[in-house]
Amino acid sequence: MKEEIWELRLYVAGKTPKSVSAINNLNRYCEEHLQGKYKIEVIDLLLQPQLAEGDQIFAVPTLVRKVPVPIRKIIGDLSNEEKVLVGLNIRPLKHI
Template structure:
């Protein structure tokens, strides 16, 4: 803890650093291999590769193949992505074309790049 930090800010900084290094488990819910579903997957994967490279896993759940999962997982609209890990669970719907909305909505924390002094 530096002299300017209080115990509260030191804890907040540690929590932010831990979250930034977390492994993310994202579950993408789709209805078949439609163009909309494929585009949502491509957009999500691009965001993850750019901001979470090596720190994420995407599971695709096709609700055409197993529609009961929609109710059990409380999915009301498609495509939807659920951040399963790290807790807490976060959900968003859409085509995921707006990277900022996805990052904020799922509370994804990119690794900070080191700045040269």
């Protein structure tokens, strides 16, 4: 059975400290827990504001898990790793 690729979309507004922190945190969590099984799309709403409507984005940064379904959202800079993993339903990899 082929493993599913996680599709994550992170909405930010420019290069604010919260946006940069969210991008860095998300990249780190994905490398630690979803190695090679994820795709991250970062959308800057200052450049593409029309894209906020599709995922009903009301605050930034917001992370949207598109796949696997159901869709889940997390708002904030993603600094609380446990909250992010639970929110996305990611089971931490066992470190041997």
